Amino acid sequence: GFVKINNEVDKIMEHVLHSEIDKYWSDGNKLIISGFKGTNFPFKKINTPSFKMNLNWKLSDLLSYLNTWSAVKIYNEKNNSNIVEILRLHLEPLWNSIDYKTAKMDLYNYIRKK
Numbered sequence: 001g002f003v004k005i006n007n008e009v010d011k012i013m014e015h016v017l018h019s020e021i022d023k024y025w026s027d028g029n030k031l032i033i034s035g036f037k038g039t040n041f042p043f044k045k046i047n048t049p050s051f052k053m054n055l056n057w058k059l060s061d062l063l064s065y066l067n068t069w070s071a072v073k074i075y076n077e078k079n080n081s082n083i084v085e086i087l088r089l090h091l092e093p094l095w096n097s098i099d100y101k102t103a104k105m106d107l108y109n110y111i112r113k114k
Contacts (some may be wrong), residue, residue, distance in 0.1 A: 002033070003062065004104045008094055015088045015104035016067065024078070028063040051107035056100040063088055065103075108109030 002018065031039060055061075066072055066084045075083050095101060104108055 001106070002063070004096075005062070005101050009091060009101070012090045012094075013087065014089050016085060017072075020083055021071040021075045023071070024074040026070065028093055029070065032108065035106070035108045039110060041112050043114050044114050046111040048111055051109065052106045055103045055105075057103045058100055059088070059091060059095045059097060062101075062103060073080055 005013075024035065049106075057065075063084050066087070072083060
């Protein structure tokens with residue numbers, strides 16, 4: 001899932017980043033982002049616990065992570081700009097360079113047995 005920090009940061013990320021790069025995700029990425037909703041295989045579902053990951057990140061950690069996303073790379077190439085740099089300008093007033101914030105992510109799995 002997408003990284004969540006807090007309401008204020010998440011709103012900025014939605015407005016500045018997610019809404020702009022959404023059309024650049026591949027179908028496979030969209031499937032993962034949705035938590036595999038609508039996926040059906042002819043196998044029996046195996047129930048699994050939910051998994052979450054929490055990391056303590058500086059702003060630079062978050063930005064480095066976002067720069068690895070394929071949709072960000074495609075957006076940057078097609079628009080001749082760096083959307084993560086634009087996001088940084090919006091987030092810096094909320095998150096100075098030495099602060100750590102908890103980055104929360106849901107980890108999805110889709111397990112079936114033949």
